[in-house]
Amino acid sequence: TMAIDNAGNLYAVWEQAPITTGSSITGDVALKFSYSTDQGRTWSAPLQIDTSGSPLGTLHTNVFAWIAAGDDGRVNIAWYGTPGAAASGAHGPDDCNGCVWSLWLTQSLNAHSAVPTFTAPILASEHAVHVGPVQTLIGGQQMAASRALGDFLQLRTGARGEAQVSYSDSNNIIGSAASKGMYVRQNGGPGLFTSTSPVNVSGLAPFSAATDPAGDGKYEANGTSSTNMPQLDILNSSVALVTEAPCSAGAPCYKVVMQLNNLTLAPTTAQDPDTDLVWSTQWLVPSTTDPNGGKNFHVYAESNNGAALQCFVGENALALLGGGGATTYPGNTQLPAGNCQSILGPNGTITIYVPLSMVNEPGAVDSRLHEVTASTMTLQQPANTVPSVGGIGGSFFNLIDVVQGYTFVPSFAGAVSRKVHGAAGTFDIPLPTSGTPGIECRIGQGANADAHKVVISFFSPVTFTSAVVTSGTGTVTGTSVSGNQLTIDFTAPNAQTIALKLFDVSTGTGPGDISIPISLLVGDTNNNGAVNASDISETKAQTGTATTSSNFRNDVTVNGVINSSDIALVKSKSGTGLP
Numbered sequence: 248t249m250a251i252d253n254a255g256n257l258y259a260v261w262e263q264a265p266i267t268t269g270s271s272i273t274g275d276v277a278l279k280f281s282y283s284t285d286q287g288r289t290w291s292a293p294l295q296i297d298t299s300g301s302p303l304g305t306l307h308t309n310v311f312a313w314i315a316a317g318d319d320g321r322v323n324i325a326w327y328g329t330p331g332a333a334a335s336g337a338h339g340p341d342d343c344n345g346c347v348w349s350l351w352l353t354q355s356l357n358a359h360s361a362v363p364t365f366t367a368p369i370l371a372s373e374h375a376v377h378v379g380p381v382q383t384l385i386g387g388q389q390m391a392a393s394r395a396l397g398d399f400l401q402l403r404t405g406a407r408g409e410a411q412v413s414y415s416d417s418n419n420i421i422g423s424a425a426s427k428g429m430y431v432r433q434n435g436g437p438g439l440f441t442s443t444s445p446v447n448v449s450g451l452a453p454f455s456a457a458t459d460p461a462g463d464g465k466y467e468a469n470g471t472s473s474t475n476m477p478q479l480d481i482l483n484s485s486v487a488l489v490t491e492a493p494c495s496a497g498a499p500c501y502k503v504v505m506q507l508n509n510l511t512l513a514p515t516t517a518q519d520p521d522t523d524l525v526w527s528t529q530w531l532v533p534s535t536t537d538p539n540g541g542k543n544f545h546v547y548a549e550s551n552n553g554a555a556l557q558c559f560v561g562e563n564a565l566a567l568l569g570g571g572g573a574t575t576y577p578g579n580t581q582l583p584a585g586n587c588q589s590i591l592g593p594n595g596t597i598t599i600y601v602p603l604s605m606v607n608e609p610g611a612v613d614s615r616l617h618e619v620t621a622s623t624m625t626l627q628q629p630a631n632t633v634p635s636v637g638g639i640g641g642s643f644f645n646l647i648d649v650v651q652g653y654t655f656v657p658s659f660a661g662a663v664s665r666k667v668h669g670a671a672g673t674f675d676i677p678l679p680t681s682g683t684p685g686i687e688c689r690i691g692q693g694a695n696a697d698a699h700k701v702v703i704s705f706f707s708p709v710t711f712t713s714a715v716v717t718s719g720t721g722t723v724t725g726t727s728v729s730g731n732q733l734t735i736d737f738t739a740p741n742a743q744t745i746a747l748k749l750f751d752v753s754t755g756t757g758p759g760d761i762s763i764p765i766s767l768l769v770g771d772t773n774n775n776g777a778v779n780a781s782d783i784s785e786t787k788a789q790t791g792t793a794t795t796s797s798n799f800r801n802d803v804t805v806n807g808v809i810n811s812s813d814i815a816l817v818k819s820k821s822g823t824g825l826p
Contacts, residue, residue, distance in 0.1 A: 248312065254319035256359050257283040259290075260312045262383075264339055272339035276308045278326065282359045296353060298328060300367030306351065307332040310340050310383055313402040315410070317439020322358040323410045325371060325402040326351055327381065340381045341392040347540075348377040348396075350414045356437060371431055373654070374533040374612050376416040378540035379423065393417070395426040408438030409446045416618075418533050418541030420562045421638030425574055427531070427543070429618070453653040456485035457621075461508050464623060464648035466519035473518035477509035479647040482594065484528060484621035490661035491679045493585040493600055496704075499660060500586075500600040503528045503546055505621050510595025512550040514625070521625040521645060522552040526597045527576055529563065530619040530655065536610030544606045545576050548587060548597045551629055558587030558599050560606065564635035566643060575641025577631035580605065614754075616655035623647045660704040660731075662763045666692055669807025671794035675702070684744055684764035686825075688771040689803050690816065697738045698724070701747060701763060705731045705754050712751040717762065719745030741769050742823050770820035772800045777824035778817065786817050 249259045259281050265274040278296040283289060298306035306328035316322045331346030333339050340346075350372035353365045382392035395417035403411045410433040415426035438446040464480030466473040483506040494500035505526050514522040529545035543563040548556050559578020566575045586600040624644040633640045663675035664687040678685040678701065691698035714723045714735050721739030728734075733752075739745050744766040752761050770778040772785050786801045789809045794802040804812050 248314050250314045250316035250322060252316035252319055252321065252358075255286065256316075256319065257287050258314055258316055258322050258358060260296075260314045260324050262310055262312060263293075267336065270338070271336045272333065273335050275332065276310065276339045278309050278312050278324070280324070280358075280363070280365075282363070284359055291359075294363060296324070296365050298351075298368050301328070301330075301351065302368075302370055303330045303349070306330055306368060308340055308343055308346060309351075310381055311396070311400045313400055315402045315404045315439070316358075317404050317408050318441050320358050320360065321354075321356050321408075321437075321439040321441075323352055323354050323402060323404070323439060324365075325400065325410070325412045325414075327377070327396060327400065327414075328368065333380075338384060338392075340383045343380045346379065346381075347375045348381065349375050350400075350412065350431070352402075352410060352412070352433075354410075354437065371410075371412055372414065372416070372429075373431075373617055374418075375540060376414065376418065376429070377422065377426070378418075378538060393423040395422055395424055397426070399426070399428060404439050405432065405448070407443040407446060407448060408440030409433040409448050410439075416531065418531050418537075418539065419543035419638075420539060420635075421565050422539035422541075424638075425563075425565045425572060427574075427618075453651065455487070455653065455655050456483065457619075457651050457653045458483050459621075459648065459650040464508065466625065466645060466647060468645055475508070476515055476518055476647060478507060478511045478513070478515070479524065479526070479623035479625070480508035481621055481623060481648045481650050482506045482508060484619070484650045484653075486528070486530075486616060486619055486655040487680055488603075488657040488660065489600070489679060491677055493583070494602065496661055499603050501546075501603065501606070501616070501655075503599045503601060505597045507595050507597070507623075509593050510589065510591050510597070512556060512589075512591070513553045519625050519645065519647070521627050523626040523629055524550045525576075525624045525626060525630055525644070526621075527624065528599075528619065528621045529576065530616040532606070532608040533612045533617060534608050534610040535612060537608065541611075542606075542608045546582075546599050546601050546606075547576065547578065547630065548589065548599060549578075549630060556587055556589050556597070558582040559631065560601055561631070561635065562638075564638050564641040566633070566641050567639065573643060575630070575635075575643065577633065577635050577641040579631075579635065614657050618652045619655050620649065620652040622649040662701060662703045664765060665700050665702045666805050668794045668799060668802050668805045671799075671802070671807035674794070674796060674799040676800075678763055678765050680761075680763060684766045686766040686768055686771050686774050686776065688768060688774070688800050689805050690769055691738070692805065695738060696769075697740055699737055699739065699765075699767070701735045701737070701765065703733045703735070703749075703763065705733070708754065709733055710751075710753050711749050714747060714749045717746050717748040718764075719743045721745045723747070735763075739767055741767050741820075742825065743767055744825060766825055768820075768823065768825055770803055770817040770823070772803065772817065774800070778820045778822065780821070782817050783814065783821065786814050790814065
């Protein structure tokens, strides 16, 4: 590939390897570079770009290099590279079995000097994008080589001199044949325009949630662009890791939420003739042990011609089409009704609880979900009408709306408000981080009726810097860390909702700052946000019984038994409620 800078200098980059007379490769597949300062009449001696300084060590096999230029002498080069190599005498990339490929970038700010200097290879993809051989030969090619990366890689220079790269990611069940179209943009470091260097570009790396404009949920196919379809017009997408019902601490779930402009289950055939509606969220889980490089999981809610909502979980598939194929998203397993929830109407939501056990990938590179992408689509038939067999199957669809992809960083396994009920033991009230906050209905421990304790459990050892009350009135009085658990002691007046914010939380991969909401309402034994006759009646019904996991909310005095003191305390709070 070639590029020309703003001063008229030409640059070329290509791949080159030593070969035998039989076209077998006997050494590294290297990147070569040359330039011309006289409009291509003469060229510099070819320079081999040094790929030994990458974070993964020397990149021995490099393919599909692409070059872009900016101001005088400033160039970027992007390519797929791997520290692996085929055996000497084989066909290089086409025989690079087990090779792990990533997207790389190098930059020169003096590309037509006597001795151009290039940066060490910079990892531009968040993770590896392909495992196995890559087909590069035309004629005599190795049939086992994967065509999945195709030649989709391109590099462009943005308006502020930043590198912008389109590339492919084949981490999925049929990664030898199909890949995802991906995009990444430079957000810092030197740029290709001197006036805007260093680059300072933000806004393309959301974590755990993303928003989408209203009004862009349209059927656009066959030369038609319909009016907006509000039931498929996405406003927000988010993922959380929860232990709340229908899940539990022993069986946690990803809580996948999609907010729609105006949610109904009815198709709008005037805008789109297809009557099967799907609300889908997919993500990648790259793996160091999966022979395909990882999984592309997806979950979706589906209504066929206005029927009741059903939810499914599965992996992407490929529906054959002519000499190629199109990615599809059939469901492999239907989720229970309790895991598939919706709120209809304006700003309505679809919430899907996906057990972690159903989307587990051995050897995952980290605890994150990568490139989470929410979309809506219409189909002529249910998405799993043609079941996936070995990654082949599924139904074609019309894409209606799609949200910018984001990375989900699991913050913690769960948070609880914890109190010791005398000899009866310790009992916890779950504190969800989304939706309605958990309500602590029990009096404070010890001498201070406003003293409480929140315990947050993580999936690995945790560190943090500080904790404060950022919403409502309260004071953090102490914190401690023990392995995977972080404890916050605080005082706060009754009848309010507060937020406990923890700064710089880290389990090795994030999540950064997190916030735990908790409502405080002594006497609210039935958890409805108000203390009244129903709470008194419920507590009376438990009088004389021992405190257990099923009735501990009625032991509001936390002494291990439910008696007249609990009734008196609930009565004294009657008439109070949360704002």
